[in-house]
Amino acid sequence: MNSKDGMRYMELVDVYEKLDSTTKRLEKTTILADFFRKIGGEDPELLPVVTLLSLGRVFPTWSEEELGIASKLLMNAMALVAGVRPEDVEDMMRDAGDIGTAAELLLGKKKQATFFTVPLTIQKVHSNLMKIADISGNRSQYKKMEILRELFSSASPEEAKYITRTVLEELRVGVGEGTIKDAIAEAFSVEKGVVERAHMLTNDLGLVSEVAKEEGVEGLKKLSLKPGKPVKPMLAQLSPGIRESVEEMGWALCETKYDGIRVQIHRSGDEVNIFTRRLENISNAVPEIIEYIEEALPHEDFIVEGEIIVTKDGKPISFQYILQRVRRKYEIEKMREQVPLKLYLFDVLYYHGPQIDTPFEDRRKILESMVDVMEDKLQLSNQVKATPEDIWRAEDLFTESLKGGHEGIMIKDPHAPYMPGIRGKKMLKRKAEPETLDLVVVGGTYGKGKRAHFIGSYLLAVQDENNELKTIAHAATGLDDQMLLELSEMVEPLITKKTGRRVEIVPSIILEIAYSEIVKSPEYESGYSLRFPVVKRVREDISIEDIDTVERVESMFKDVQTL
Numbered sequence: 419m420n421s422k423d424g425m426r427y428m429e430l431v432d433v434y435e436k437l438d439s440t441t442k443r444l445e446k447t448t449i450l451a452d453f454f455r456k457i458g459g460e461d462p463e464l465l466p467v468v469t470l471l472s473l474g475r476v477f478p479t480w481s482e483e484e485l486g487i488a489s490k491l492l493m494n495a496m497a498l499v500a501g502v503r504p505e506d507v508e509d510m511m512r513d514a515g516d517i518g519t520a521a522e523l524l525l526g527k528k529k530q531a532t533f534f535t536v537p538l539t540i541q542k543v544h545s546n547l548m549k550i551a552d553i554s555g556n557r558s559q560y561k562k563m564e565i566l567r568e569l570f571s572s573a574s575p576e577e578a579k580y581i582t583r584t585v586l587e588e589l590r591v592g593v594g595e596g597t598i599k600d601a602i603a604e605a606f607s608v609e610k611g612v613v614e615r616a617h618m619l620t621n622d623l624g625l626v627s628e629v630a631k632e633e634g635v636e637g638l639k640k641l642s643l644k645p646g647k648p649v650k651p652m653l654a655q656l657s658p659g660i661r662e663s664v665e666e667m668g669w670a671l672c673e674t675k676y677d678g679i680r681v682q683i684h685r686s687g688d689e690v691n692i693f694t695r696r697l698e699n700i701s702n703a704v705p706e707i708i709e710y711i712e713e714a715l716p717h718e719d720f721i722v723e724g725e726i727i728v729t730k731d732g733k734p735i736s737f738q739y740i741l742q743r744v745r746r747k748y749e750i751e752k753m754r755e756q757v758p759l760k761l762y763l764f765d766v767l768y769y770h771g772p773q774i775d776t777p778f779e780d781r782r783k784i785l786e787s788m789v790d791v792m793e794d795k796l797q798l799s800n801q802v803k804a805t806p807e808d809i810w811r812a813e814d815l816f817t818e819s820l821k822g823g824h825e826g827i828m829i830k831d832p833h834a835p836y837m838p839g840i841r842g843k844k845m846l847k848r849k850a851e852p853e854t855l856d857l858v859v860v861g862g863t864y865g866k867g868k869r870a871h872f873i874g875s876y877l878l879a880v881q882d883e884n885n886e887l888k889t890i891a892h893a894a895t896g897l898d899d900q901m902l903l904e905l906s907e908m909v910e911p912l913i914t915k916k917t918g919r920r921v922e923i924v925p926s927i928i929l930e931i932a933y934s935e936i937v938k939s940p941e942y943e944s945g946y947s948l949r950f951p952v953v954k955r956v957r958e959d960i961s962i963e964d965i966d967t968v969e970r971v972e973s974m975f976k977d978v979q980t981l
C-alpha cells in the first residue's frame with residue numbers, strides 16, 4: 419500500500435531482496451524492469467531517483483555532492499536508535515559480516531518492543547539523504563547523525579539494512595550499470611544500443627531512464643555531450659607490436675604515452691572543471707592547471723582531454739607524486755611549488771558542438787587550433803605520423819619516449835571517432851614494461867614477528883561479467899615498510915571480519931599487480947592464479963568498476979598459450 423506521499427520505501431526494499439535472491443543477470447534485469455515500469459506508471463517523478471538507488475547511489479557518479487558519512491557515524495546513529503553502545507554495534511558488524519546486516523539485526527531486536535512507526539517513503543529516504551549531503555561546517559557531524567537517527571527510527575529492520583548500505587554506497591545486490599541499462603531497455607521497450615549511447619554521453623542513468631520513459635528512442639537519441647558533465651574516457655588496448663598495429667590501421671598517429679593521471683577538462687561559460695578517470699572533480703586540488711587553461715585555451719565551451727604529469731628538472735617523476743596532489747584538500751599552495759604539474763593535451767570531445775564523431779585526425783587539428791602552447795606548463799602531446807613504409811618514425815618515438823622517462827607510445831587510428839568508455843582497437847598502447855592487472859583487495863593476512871601489526875599478504879580479486887568479485891591471488895611482496903604501513907592504515911577501517919590472522923575487508927582498495935605468469939588454478943574463485951605477484955602501486959585514480967575482468971585474464975592466458 420502506498421501512503422499519500424508516494425511509494426513506500428519497503429517496495430524498493432522488496433526489490434533489493436529479490437535481486438539478492440538470484441545470481442542470474444537476466445532475472446535481475448526483469449525484476450528491475452518490472453519495477454521501473456511500475457514506478458513509471460504510478461510515480462514517474464521518482465523514476466530517476468529509483469534508478470540511481472537501484473545502483474546504490476544517491477548522486478550520479480560525476481556529481482560533486484557526497485554524503486560524507488563514515489561508518490563510525492553510522493554506527494553511532496544506529497547505537498542511539500537501538501539503545502546499545504557503539505562498541506556493541508561494531509561487534510555485531512564484525513559477526514554479521516556487513517554493517518547493513520548488523521543494522522537489520524539490531525533494529526529487529528528493538529522493533530519487537532515498538533508499536534508505532536510512520537511508514538517511510540522512497541521520497542522521504544531520498545530527500546533525507548540529499549539533506550545530509552548539503553550539511554557542512556559547524557556541528558555537521560551531529561546534524562548528519564540527527565537525520566540518520568530520524569530515518570532509522572521510522573525504519574523497519576529490512577529498511578535499515580538497505581538505508582545503511584546505501585549511505586555507504588555498497589548495496590551488495592549484484593547489480594551493476596550494465597544490468598540497469600538492460601532493465602531500462604526492457605522496461606520501456608527501447609533498443610539497448612540506444613540506452614548504451616545515451617548513458618555514455620550523459621553518465622546519468624537517472625536521466626536516461628526518465629527520458630526513455632517519457633520520450634522513448636527519439637528522446638534518447640537527442641541526449642548528447644554537455645560541457646560540465648564528464649563522460650567516461652576512451653581506453654586503450656595493448657598493441658601486439660608497433661608494426662602490426664600500424665599495418666592494421668593502414669597508417670597511424672603515434673604519441674608519447676605520458677605516465678601521470680588522465681584528466682578531462684570542461685569549460686562551460688565561465689567555469690572550468692577538471693575531472694579524473696573516475697569522473698571525480700579535482701578542480702580545487704590543481705589550481706595551476708585551471709590557470710593554464712584560462713590562459714592557453716579559448717574562452718568558449720569545450721571538453722578536452724590530457725595527462726597531468728609531475729616533472730623535476732624537465733624530467734617526469736613517479737606517478738605516485740601526482741596522487742599527493744589530487745587527493746589534497748589543504749596546503750595546496752605549498753604543494754604547488756613542491757610538486758609542479760605539467761599538462762599534455764591529446765584530444766578534444768567538444769568545441770563548437772560535440773566532436774566525438776569527428777575522426778581523430780581532424781580532432782587533433784581542432785585541438786591544435788585551440789591551444790596556445792605554454793612552454794613547461796601546457797603542451798600538446800608529442801605526435802608523429804607513421805605508415806608501414808616509414809615505421810621507424812613510430813619506433814624512434816618509442817625509444818625516445820623511454821629515454822625521456824615516459825612509459826611508451828600510444829598508437830591511434832586517425833579515422834576513429836571518440837568512443838566514450840570503450841576499450842577498443844582504435845587506440846592502442848605499447849609499453850616497455852610487461853602488462854599488469856588492476857585488482858581489488860578483498861582480504862588479507864597479518865604478518866608474523868616484526869610485521870605482526872601489518873597485513874603482510876593481500877587477497878585480490880577480479881570481477882566477472884556480473885560485476886561479482888572472484889579471487890585470483892595473494893600478493894605479499896613489492897611493498898616497502900612505508901607503503902605497508904600506509905596500506906594497513908587504509909585497510910584497518912574496512913575490516914569486516916577477523917579469523918585468526920586472516921581478515922575480510924570491504925572491497926575498495928585497488929592495487930596494480932605485476933606477475934610472471936597467469937596459470938589455471940582451482941584454488942581461486944576466478945579459476946586462475948598469478949605466479950609471483952608483486953604490488954606495483956595503489957591505484958587511487960580508478961574505481962572498482964574499472965578493475966580487470968575474468969574475461970581479460972582468460973584472454974591473456976590464451977594469448978600466451980597460442981604464442
Ligand SMILES: Nc1ncnc2c1ncn2[C@@H]1O[C@H](COP(=O)(O)OP(=O)(O)OP(=O)(O)O)[C@@H](O)[C@H]1O
Pocket residue numbers: 651652653654655673674675676677678679680725764799828847
Ligand atoms: N598521448 C596520450 N594519448 C592518450 N592517452 C595517454 C597519452 N599519454 C598518456 N596516456 C594515458 O594512457 C592511458 C591509456 O591506457 P589505458 O586506457 O589502458 O589506461 P590505464 O588502464 O590507466 O592503463 P595504464 O595503466 O597503462 O595507463 C590513458 O588513459 C591516459 O591516461
